[in-house]
Each structure stands twice: as C-alpha cells, then as structure tokens.
Amino acid sequence: MGNTAIVEMKGITKRFPGVLALNKVDFNIHKGEIVALLGENGAGKTTLMNILYGLYVPDEGEILVDGVRAHISSPTDAIKLGINMVHQQFMLIEEFTALENIVLGSKLVGATLNYRIAVEEIKKLTHELGFNIPLTKKVKELSAGEKQRVEIVKALVRRARVLILDEPTSVLTPQEVRELFKLLRRLKQAGVSVVFISHKLNEVMDIADRIVVLRRGRKVGEVDGASANPILLAEMMVGKEVLFSLKKPDVGPREEVLTIRDLTVLSDEGLPAVKNVFLRVRKGEIVGLAGVAGNGQKELAEAIYGLRKPVSGQILLNGTDVTNIPIKERLKLGLSYIPQNRLIYGVAGYMSLAENILIDRVEENKFAKSGKFLLRLINIGQVLRYSEELIKKYEIVAPGPQVKARTLSGGNLQRLILARELERSPNLIIAEEPTAGLDVKATEYVRQTLLDIKARGVGVLLVSGDLTEIFQLSDKIAVMHGGEIVGVFKAGEVSEEIGLYMMGIERMGREEVMRKWESC
C-alpha cells in the first residue's frame, strides 16, 4: 500500500483472571484504510481495541502512534491521539439530547453552554458526509442507526483519525447497514481510518480493504480485502471444520401448545410494541422468531411469560387462557423462559447455585414439604442433591452447589439457566438468544439440546437475531417487524429474501399470515 502506519500495536498480551485474552498480537492501522478485525465471539477483538482506546492496560507489548511510543491509559489519552471507539453498547446518555451527547466533555461549548458554534460545525460535518441527525431529540427516542451516527459524529468532532467500530451492524437493519457502509467509504476518502470489528464474514469481505483474523487471542492471519477467500477465512476464524451437523427429526402436525390471538402489548414508553400479533407453536416444533432486535420481540416474549401485561388479545397455553394470570400460575402450566437478560432476570447473584435453581421451582412438591404459610419447609437435602445432578449433566463448571452464582462465568450461568428451565419438563419454552456470548462448543450443545427436547414433544419459541441459528433450528420461521408478524415460512421456503421482510420492505397481509399458520 505504501502507506505508513498511523498506529502500530506490537506484541500485545493481556491476561484476565483465569484466561489469556491476547497473546503477542501485532496489529497495524494505516491512514485512510478500512481494516477489519475478524474473529469469533471471545477471540479478543474487542479486548485488543479496548487496549488501544485506553480502557485496558496491556500486560506486555507496546503501542506506537505516528512512530512514537504512546502510553494510553484512559480514553482521554486515546482521544487526544485521535483514536475513537464506538462500542456495541452505545456510550450515550439516553436522557440527554443528541447535541448534548456530542458536545459532552469537549471544548466545543463554553462554561455557559453556548451551543451555536457547535451546532454549525456539526451541521457542516453531517452535510459533508451526507446524512442528518435530529440534534434536539433525546437519544432514547432515536433508532439504533441514528444513535450510531451520533456516536460517529461525536468521534469526528473530536478530530478522530482512527474510528473503531465494535460490531456495528448487530443492531442495524440490512438497509441501515448499506447506509453505514456508504458513510464509511466517505470517511475513508476523507482520510479517516476505520477499524471494523466483526464476526460476520460476508460484511467484512464487502467493506474491508484488509482483514486481520484473530482466534483465541492470537493473530492467525491477514489477507487483502479484495482477494479474500471466504472458506479460508472461515477456517482461520474457527480453526477446524465445524459442521453443525444437527439432527432434525421430523414431526407431523400436533396439538397447539401456544396460541396467540390478536395480541397488542405496549412498550415501556407506552407505545404499541406488539400489534395484533397471531402466533402458533405446536407440540414438538420449533418456531423461530426472526427480526432485528427492537421490533417487539422482547415485549412479546415478556407478555407470553407474564412480565408484561398486554392491552388486548389472548394468550393460550395448552388451551388455557393465560393472558392475565400471574407468572406463578403459568409456571404451573408448564411454561419456561430462557431470558435474554440473564443477569437481571435469570439469577440472584448473591445466592448460591442451588438456591438459584429453586427460583421458579421452589413451590414444586419435590422441593417444598407440605405445611401452610410460614411453616412450609424446603427440603434442603433434596435441593442439593438435585443441584449436583444438574451440574454434572449440563457440565456447569463450579466447585459445588453452594457457591454464589455470581462467581460463575457467563457461559456457565447460561448453562445453569438452561439446566433449570429444560429440566422442569415444560410444555413450552421461550428461548431468547440462547447462545448469545457462548463459545462454539457450548453453542452446539445448546442447539442440540433444543432439538432433543423438541423431539420429546416440547414446543419451542426461539427468539434470535442470529439468522444462522434460526435457519438451523426452526421448523417454522416468523418474521417480526415494527411489532407485527410480516412473514411466516416453513423451513426451507425462504433464504436471503427474509432480509426484505425483516426490513419491512416485503410483508404478508393478515389473511396470508393466518393461512400460513394454518397450513404449515
């Protein structure tokens, strides 16, 4: 390329308790290029960039900026050097306006907050780059794509030379992704370098000039973007040929285990997040709910479980109307939920593993001896024995059932929740992002388990933003957009066109949706 590197990272090593996150990694960023950091979840991509951004300090190695050794010990240092990062979870203050977020901490406004100059400069910038941001709107009212653009403007206003984007497309619709790529190419022309962290092969091949692959903390390869070979890249990412060869036994039509009729649910802000939805899950079938996050899936799952009250419509569990009955009753009817927000809903950190297994099962006869009111005792011996069984069966890495749940790693917590929910012999499981954040082995295990219980006659509603997962596991796929079901397909009936439905460009009308639910 003939370009000198703006940033050189040499021999970076970083250790966390119990794990070597980065092992002597070299990474360079050249001026005016888009370089991708490709790798699986947990490969170390974000950690490497966090070090560059000053959030972590490396245990070994050095960083050179413009050929000079740099000590970056905080984001402030990084920003001074022109290095900016946009994280997966936006670092924005929801209650503040876009404008306030952009100027926060910068020198753009004086002590008495005169915004005029700042507004002018921002408008000039966004005009050059070809988009618009509603500056006076509160961030919480913006879409994911708009929030991302606020973050980018935030960085540019601080004279960013290097813009690091961490998994930027995970919350965008395909249309928004295209717009983002347009923006990135414009930035490249303007001389800004972009580091694109991702685990999505096809996107990386589309946008990057250069691709660096990390696996388990090591740099395993570097290829030119234009001539990249996807199979080679995949092998570099994963290391072996991982064939998700999951058995999918075929089941004929059975009774309905979950029926949702004309359901409307409001979001936290009081707007309809789920609009007149029809949905059906039969015994022994996996229905995959596809869609970009934020289109009502969360509210739908919560309404089915009982964490949220619908304003109209009906939810039937095995024929019983559960629309307004408390969670406790729904649990008794065989409902089970693997929540996406595991730490918030799934576990009580300061209680032991065994006590966590009881959370939604404490009233079962197995664990609670008879007795009324205050005298209802817990059969502690039984609880401990059961917990040990589950630890073994689900390979939860923990010293024993008495340890506090918060000492478990994310993957093990997921196994714990999985163990608890799957072993209750439910009739219906709502699985929300069941493999998010898990390594390859665990992901395979979870997916196989779901297929196994499906074979035993359990109905599964799979809510996932991972299309690969949806396609691999589902017997039926429903697409959700803007709170409505806009598409229903049998497995094999659809492939990439599903993106059109996810964006809302294509949609099935109500009658068609109903017909599809009937016919499949």
Add this chain to the structure above:
Amino acid sequence: MIQIEQIPSIINLAIVMATPIAMASIGEVFSERSGVVNLGVEGMMLMGAFTSFHTAYLTNNLPLAYLVAVVTGILMALIHAFLSITLRVDQTISGMGLYFLGFGLSDFLYKTIYGSQYVSINKTSMIPIPLLSQIPVLGYGLFTNYPLTYFTLLSVFLAWFLINKTRFGLHTRAVGENPRVADSLGINVSTYKYVSVVIGGAFAGLAGAFLCIDINGLFYENMTLGMGFIAVGLVAFGRWSPLRAYAGSLIFGFTWSISSTLQGYFQQAGFSQYVYALLMLPYLAVIIALIMMSRKAKGPAWLGLPYYRE
C-alpha cells in the same frame, strides 16, 4: 377560626419554616443529580445548628457562625463522600451513619458544654425589602424576612441556572445519568460527585444554622424534627428540580404555619389535647405529597449506585 389579619403572619411564618428545608433540599438536589443520595442531611443540619450556636454564643459574630456551620456541613459531607464514593459503601447506609453521628454528637456536645438548660443567643432580625414590603398582605408575608431567606430564594434560581445552563451542570448531570459514558469522555466522575456532595453538605449545615440562629435562637435536642429527611424526600417530589423542591418545602411551611396558628385557637376553645393532632399535619402533608409525586418521578439513572472502572 383564622382572622384575616393573621394571614400576613401566616405567610411569613410559612416562608420562614420552609427555608431550612428548602436550603437543605437544594443542596441535596445537587448531590443527587451527581448520583449520590445523602440521608445524613438531618445529622448535618443538627451539627450545623450546634456549631453555629456555639460560635454565636462565644463570639456574637453571626456571619462567622454561619460560616462555621457551612464548614461543619462540608466536613461531614466529606465523610459521606469518602465512604460512598471512594470506598463504595452503600449510600443509604453511609448516610444513616452520619445521621446517627450528627444526632448524638450535637446533643452530647451541647449537654456537656451547656448542661440541660436552654440558653438563648441573639437572633437575627428580619429585614424588610424597601418598597416591596409595603404591599398589603404579601408585603409582610413575603418581603419582610431574614437575610438567609432571601438568600435561599436566590439560590433556588442560582441552582437552577448552574444545573441546566452551565457546563458544570451538564457534566454533573452526565455523571449522575451514566458515569461510564462521562468517564469515557474524560470527565472526572469522582471529582464531580465529591463537589456535589460537598455542596449538599454546605447547604445542610447552613440550613441547620438558620433553624437555630434565626428561627429559634437556641439549641435543643433533635431540633430539626425530621426536616432533613423531608428535604431529601422533596428532591424526589420535585423531580430533581430546585424550583419544584422549593415549592414542596412551601407545602410543609404552610401546613406548619397554619397548624401553628390554629393551636392558639384550639387551646382557647378547650381542645388543648388535640393540639398534637395539629402538630402531625405537616408530616402527614409530606407523606401525601410524596405519594402523589412518586409515581412519575424518574431520577438520574445512576442514582444510588457506586461507579468504578474495571
């Protein structure tokens, strides 16, 4: 029951009684906007009351007494700040400790030095604002008052301006909403929190001094009568705005003032036992006010939680 001639003094008393609460509340607004709850306000007020009393008694220098109270409040606030910000102790628990300490220490020191008698000091007198104080009814009610009362009214607006229209305020609010974001942008989270808590302490100490020197002219055990807690409650009631917090303090002020005025009437009419029912009214009013407002109140997102970098 209430004669018309009494209305100006009712208004006057209402504003006077509202002042210490309002002062403490404004200080607490700062503290909470940066994310720190301070339940020790009551203790800080009591210590402020005592130290100002002692200073006034010894030196007869009232401005000095106020200053000492402010310093006392700041010192106590620093303890709370150190415990809850630096050591990440639970804010509620840390605040309660300062309440206990302030409560006990102020009373102990007074009893040790002055014994159990009531000792009085020279009070400040009310200063009428020229012209405005000639207005009928409101003139005496609103515009003839203690200097610190005027100061409190001024600080309501100053506080509002500081919080909403300055960079300091923007940064403080950022720290209270999402310290992680603020930190990543180079804002020193700890410093802003410390400063806000110290401002809160200064106001609390001054509020105690006002209560002691201006209103009562003497010190007695637990003389704040729950006002510190009410001040904290009013912050939520006022949805973290100094203007609304002041309005809330007026609720207490007026209830107190009206029930005070009615007391005389009750005693004359032979209902002297029921005087105590009247004394309960201000506190009931606070509870009702809290209930009414608490539904919609959403404070700074990070309120009450410690922040630290990994």
Add this chain to the structure above:
Amino acid sequence: MGILLKFEERRISSWIAAISPYGGIPLAFLVAAVIMQCSGIAPLAGFTSFFEGAVLNPTGLAVSLARSTAFLFMAVGIGLSFKANVLNIGAEGQYLMGAIAATAIAMVTQDSLPLIISLAFCLLGAAAIGALWASVAGYLRAYMGVNEIITTVMMNILAFKILQWLLRGPLKNPASQQWPMSPPLKTSIAELVPGTTLNAGFILALLISIWTYFLLYRTVQGYKIRVVGSNPSAATYGGINVRRTMVYAIMYSGALAGLAGAVDVLGVFHFLYEGISIGLGYTSVVVALIGKTDPLLIVPASILFGITYNGFTYMQSALGVPYTLSKSVEGMIYLFILLIDVLTRYRIKVIVK
C-alpha cells in the same frame, strides 16, 4: 489522573465476616475516650464506672440484658426486613405504637381478665399494631415506590405525637397532674431476676430470634424474602410476588418492634410515659447491621448494646456524663463498622499515576 483505587475481593471465612464488625466497637470507644478527655471527664474513671455498672455487677448485668431485649426484638425484625431490601427505620414508631397498644389493652383488661389472658391480648395487640403501622410505609414503598426511609421516619414522628396526645388524654393517669403518663399497669411480665427489670420477655426475644433464623433459611416464605432482596427482577421471573413479599417483611419487622414496646412497658417500666424510647429504634438499626442482618448473630450484638446503653446510663448518674454520649458512640460504631466491612471484604490497591 491521580489516584486510582482498585478493589479486589478477598476470600474470608464466615467467622471473620461475622466477627469483624465488632471491631468497630473498641474503635468507637477509643474516640469516645478522646471526646470525654476533651470535655474534662477522665476516661479511665468513666469506663471503670461503665463496666462496674453494666457488667461486673449482677444487678447491673441483669439490667443490661433487660435493655437488650428491646434491641433483640427490633434488630431481628429489622434484619429480616433488610433481607428483603426494605429498610425499616421505623422501628422507633412501631415500638411506640406497640407500647401504646399494650398500655391501652392492659388498662381495659387488667381488672376483668386473668393475668395470662390479659398479657396475651396485650402482646398480640402490640404486635398487630406494630405490623399495621409498618404496613403503611411498606405499602407505599412496594406499590408506589415511595422511599421507605423517609416515610418510616415521618411515621416515627407521627407515632410520637400520638403518644404525646394520648398520654395527655385517654391514657392519662388522673393522679399525676403535671407529668404525662399512664397509670401504673397491673398486667405485667414475670421477672427473671427478682428485683431487677430483667423479665421473661428476654426469653421470648431469644425464642423469636431462633424462630426467625429458621423462617429465613428453612422455609419457602423466608426463601422468597431473600430472593426479593437479592434480585427483585429474578424474583418476579420466578413467579414470586415481590410487592407482597416486601410488605410481609416489613410487617413482620413492625410486629417485632411492637412487641418490644409492649415488653418494655409491661415488663420493665410498668407504665407508659413520654420518654420511654430514646432512640431505641434507631439504635436497633445499628445492631441489625453489626449482626449482618442475621438473627443469630444479632443476639450477641444486642447484648453488647444493652451493656453499652446501661453502661453509659450508669456513667451519667455516677459522673454526670450526658447519656447522649452513647448516641455519638453509636454513630461512630456504625461508621467504623462500615469502614471495617469494606476493609475486610476487599483488598484495596492504591495506584498512583
């Protein structure tokens, strides 16, 4: 930047965790000694009389235990409430309401019913009133999100006003003109050590703390309380009615505080007067924290505080030291506990940049 503090969790045995808070007590006493010195009181003489009065002397010890009864009741209740993450600072008011209820019921039943039955009604009534008084703050917190610390403190003030009113009204002793107090009560609790205020209420308190331990760790309801305190979202997810559980927790706490009031009125003082509680409810919060909200650990903490209170009272009569020094000591113990808690649980590294 400056100074960065890094907190690393330490692995400590549960024994150390249980005992470490007590380290706050000698530290606080040290500061108290300094305060006494500065106020012109010889600390040595002070503490000598403290121990003589409260511990070394059998009558004094009995009185100390009698004092600790109230703490035990209230702290155990507060501890349970804390476990549900409901901060009951209203034990003071609940104590007073219980005392009022016991007095009123005693006055009505002492002549007409046998002693045991009158006593039973008094105790049950006091517990019920205490629970009811607490439920107001509990309901406001659980169903309306109103901060329970502020509401309970308001309720404390209200309770005191009610006490003042009743003692000058319906509950007044016609014989005493000036002082607001009730007539002497005949319903009383048996003395354990004759001639002292130590009564069977102490035994009751011990039994209740054992029962509370059992409740918290062995029953379904206790489990629910602990989950609600640990993670209310997870509790909701598990089908637990978080709001109802919170109200139950504070009501239990209030019932115990009410009992404390009844026991003190019927077992220690035998009549009701305005100064019956001098901040006992607030002190019990500190006791609950020393005992780490655990019912069994609260027992020694309560006894210790009973001794402290008694000791300082003795110091007042012997040397004229205002008993409110004990209040300041309390506050200091509290703060030192917090400090020690942090220091023992975490190893703090100071990084200077």
